[in-house]
Amino acid sequence: MSAKSALPRTRSLLAAGAAALIAIGGLTACGEEEPTREKNSSSQQDGAKKDAPKEDNNKQMAPGDTASYKNGLKITVSKATAYTPGEFSAGHKSGNKAYTVTISLENTGEKDINAVLVDVNARAGDEGKKADKIFDSENEAENTFDGELLPGKKATATYAFSAPADAKHLDVEVGYFDFSTKAAHWKLPL
DSSP states (O other): OOOOHHHHHHHHHHHHHHHHHHHHHHHHTTTTBBBEEEEEHHHHHGGOTTTTTTTSTTEETTOOOEEEOOEEEEEEEEEEEEOOOOOOSSOOTTOOOOEEEEEEEESSSSEEGGGGGGEEEETTTTTTTEEEEOBBGTTTTTOOSSEETTTTEEEEEEEEEOOOOOOOEEEEEEEEEEBOOOEOOOOOOO
């Protein structure tokens, strides 16, 4: 077989492989588990706040609410707290305001959970502008989880975000990349 005749066959095989990956990804996405919401007693009491999300508000949770998954992973996001980034921090934009959020993980399941697979992102305000992460070791803004979370154990990390000064809320998304769970969302008043 000449190199010229092998080229269309190679392209066909690559196209078939890509189609298979897309199909597998589509099947995985169809079977993703939605998180179950557990309301924190303090978020129930704060339910009267005008900025607190409602049950039907795109499934967003309030500060202190917990997202629970069948594998035993529980994720809780605190309220957003204004803070001043340290002298050697990175990621804070001039003119923006800085906020920290505490995220807690708990493994109530029977198997280890790889905390490295937890991903946290945020958008700010009605326009949904990306809120950049502020890396600030001086103020213990780690912006990451690491290691294995054993059954019955908890892990907590502080995330810092730079949001436009006029933003009234921070939408925080916490996902767990195990290809079977959907990300959970919190709406945090600023």
